[in-house]
Amino acid sequence: MSTKGKHPRADQGTDPFEEKLQRLKEAFNTGKTKTAKFRAEQLQSLGRFLQDNSKQLHDALDGDLGKSGFESDMSEIILCENEVDLALKNLQTWMKDEPVSTNLLTKLSTAFIRKEPFGLVLIIAPWNYPVNLMIIPLVGAIAAGNCVVLKPSEISKNTEKVLAELLPQYLDQSCFAVMLGGPEETGQLLEHKFDYIFFTGSPRVGKIVMTAAAKHLTPITLELGGKNPCYVDDNCDPQTVANRVAWFRYFNAGQTCVAPDYILCSQEMQEQLVPALQNAITRFYGDNPQTSPNLGRIINQKHFKRLQGLLGCGRVAIGGQSDEGERYIAPTVLVDVQETEPVMQEEIFGPILPLVTVRSLDEAIEFMNQREKPLALYAYSNNAEVIKQVLARTSSGGFCGNDGFMYMTLSSLPFGGVASPEHSDAQRSPYSLPFRFPRAVPRRQ
Template identity: 80%
Template sequence: MDPFEDTLRRLREAFGAGRTRPAEFRAAQLQGLGRFLRDNKQRLQDALAEDLGKSVFESEVSEIAISQSEVDSTLRNLRAWMKDESVSKNLATQLDSAFIRKEPFGLVLIIAPWNYPLNLTLVPLVGAIAAGNCVVLKPSEVSKNIEKVLAEVLPRYLDQSCFAVVLGGPPETAQLLEHKFDYIFFTGSPHVGKIVMAAAAKHLTPVTLELGGKNPCYVDDNCDPQTVANRVAFFRYFNAGQTCVAPDYVLCSREMQERLLPALQSAITRFYGDNPQNSPSLGRIINQKHFKRLQGLLGCGRVAIGGQSDESARYIAPTVLVDVQETEPVMQEEIFGPILPLLTVSSLDEAIAFINRREKPLALYAFSNSDQVVRRVLAQTSSGGFCGNDGFMHMTLASLPFGGVGASGMGRYHGKFSFDTFSHHRACLLRSPGMEKVNDIRYPPHSPRDLRLLLLAMEQHSCNCVLL
């Protein structure tokens, strides 16, 4: 038997009955989500610590608080976002009503990853609820402790006729994807993203794919190396480097590399102590499979800082590699761990060329005291997001869309962008059933005069003219 059939039927019936459409219902579900976060804060922190070794600081900043903020902001703006959006009109439609209506898609599937298993499950869920959809949540089976909390506790806070959490690994996810959904939102690797997109294509289901990639970080010679080291190290080793927008490699001159290495060592020691394995601030690799993968990457180039590992503790030290070749494995795949390769370039032009001959990344970073240099990197490259002189702080702004481009993904979310992603923007024009005389110019038989008048009437004007 299909384990998902009854659940999906129940949710489709609820959507068909219009249960999720009223603003009051959407607000009530968002409020329930907020209570889930507040009531279970300690349990969520414990689960994140067990899965990823996350400190209270990391759990609060990157998982719980950011999810709560998304709920609160959406509740404040929900009714305004739901309103029909008036649009400008041409002369032919001046007496009519033209607007965009934001409609829910219907039954939405959200497939979440393991690296930020709470944030990357709940933030899309907020948008889907706000837009009035029924939702199937598929948390990652890899972060098993958070998966358990989401499966056992979250449904108590939501209307279970409209929302469901389903469990399983790749076989179950593949079976789930055989069903027709009205929208699919996936966060994960490009490899699995292709599988999701192929499954969606069978039903012509629209998708958002939040993928990854190798995020470049260019460091100009005109920089304070310690400031750069502090910021790069913090964002590279946050969550033990298991962050899709983390700086994945540094491009700099050989002279800057010599200045940057002692600064990075200083930052790592200040952040995590002389023995980072004992630091409560440094997370752990999610499982043995990823540990082994990362351990293999330590053989690329030459270890300049760190390099220690402990399989029993799933620990890899904050590591910096130098003398890395572009053809080595560490430069062929997203690292997703606490390893930072430094590659040398002779000029800004060479750095930009290096970035542009690779797939478009999810994020791109440029450090320089020269605003002109930062803006040139911005102007001559493409990426999902960009931040000058820092790490992924652009992620903290709900006013900015988050998403990839090309191989790093498609679609965008956060804040109102989430609401828009999970809404069908329906073009609406309401015309009068009377005043048929004004339509005579469009009916046969046609004359040159009628054509001129009709083309004039159909031109888009910025002014709000009235037809007298």
């Protein structure tokens, strides 16, 4: 195969990964990753990588997604640093054997649970949070004593380059490797047997990863997307709701798996929300959001075209402008949206917010329950009973009342989805797995 393009590969007919994977497996079999000293040293080195290369990471995230320094710090780098600190603080405790009770037949014996690493772990990261969703699973994998293959997304090419060139300088290269490539190379990588696979991305690719894992009966965590509903009750302050919804919908240009994907509200509330959303958008991004340093860009032309097509749904009440050359789509609000339109059939993953009108709380709950269980669900009301009803009568990976996804900054809360299309490992100690999250199904108000 020609080396012209993104990633060179070995000559046709050879396996470009075989030798490296074998070396990683041999390193794990020596037991070097199992000591607390080794794990702590690698975590400390990972922390230095984040500190030493902050500028390079900021520049890469700006080049890929147009992220401001604030967004990059808040949603990527600081969260990773916090995760490293958390792991270092708790490493000794996590590694301890867990005593369990005995019975009459084993009264003179000792019983305990020992948390062991899986072995060789594959982490496949997405392009929307390419640092966060690579490093945070890596922290868990290191803390649990695994060897790791890291596969950054080739779509966020600037970040991929930084991770590939700089991260190996900080980690033990006999135990950790960054491997590059597009779909073809990832397919080749998945033909190999790993002891655990952690994938973050789309349900479509998730099915491919799960199929490949099934051939080897490899345990797997899929962190996929979701079409997250947001119910807005008549009993609330429209401007407060608009400020919070706009902030979380348009953060990272809407390319966030836990962002509110659509609003359910009454016709009366819609008439109040639209001008309030316009006020919020102007406040956050100015009169011309295209010139705002705080609004990101769509990752590539393919996703830009897809989102541009969704602008034809319903009626544009706010925004709707786009610029293909800049991969810019304005913060947009759609009204008069029908549930059968394309914008309601797929996760939007962009700065477009449809408003769908319902006549009652019961109708809103029925609307949500007729669809796949979402990764996140939001409800706004000054009436606590309304929030409690939505919480009690729906099912979702995460639930938040009267706020957005700030709960994602809490390492004390688990993260994951509910069954299809989102999978998470529940009922397991976080460090009997190679990762801290997703590890359970949280529901919260």
